[in-house]
Amino acid sequence: MESFDGQPQISLEDQALLLRLGLAVAEGVFALIRALPELVPVRCVISANDTCVVFRFHQIRTGDEWIDGILRNRDDPDMIVVAERHP
Numbered sequence: 001m002e003s004f005d006g007q008p009q010i011s012l013e014d015q016a017l018l019l020r021l022g023l024a025v026a027e028g029v030f031a032l033i034r035a036l037p038e039l040v041p042v043r044c045v046i047s048a049n050d051t052c053v054v055f056r057f058h059q060i061r062t063g064d065e066w067i068d069g070i071l072r073n074r075d076d077p078d079m080i081v082v083a084e085r086h087p
Contacts, residue, residue, distance in 0.1 A: 008051050015048035019081050022046030022055050026083045029057050039087035049078045060084065 010018070026044035033042050041060035046053070 010048065010050050010053070015050070015053065015079055018053040019046050019048050019079060022048075022053065023081060023083060025055060026057070030083075030085045033085065041084065041086040044083045046081045046083075047078045060086070 022044070023046065026046070029042065029044055033040060042057060043060050043064075044055070044057040046055050048054075
């Protein structure tokens, strides 16, 4: 659905659905990681708001603090799911 300004508007129900789909994608990423010869820790971050859904993933490294900053500075109404797998 579009708003009056032409921006997409994703309902709360659809945001939750997209977050669940993002978790399914995360499981696929984790399966690919398990197939590597050397396992690495991986973090998937899925965020949703009324205009978009974003899926990020990266290898967890010692000293990573960017996710803490995202979660600590919560001035926006995004819903966020963080999933991690460690060998």
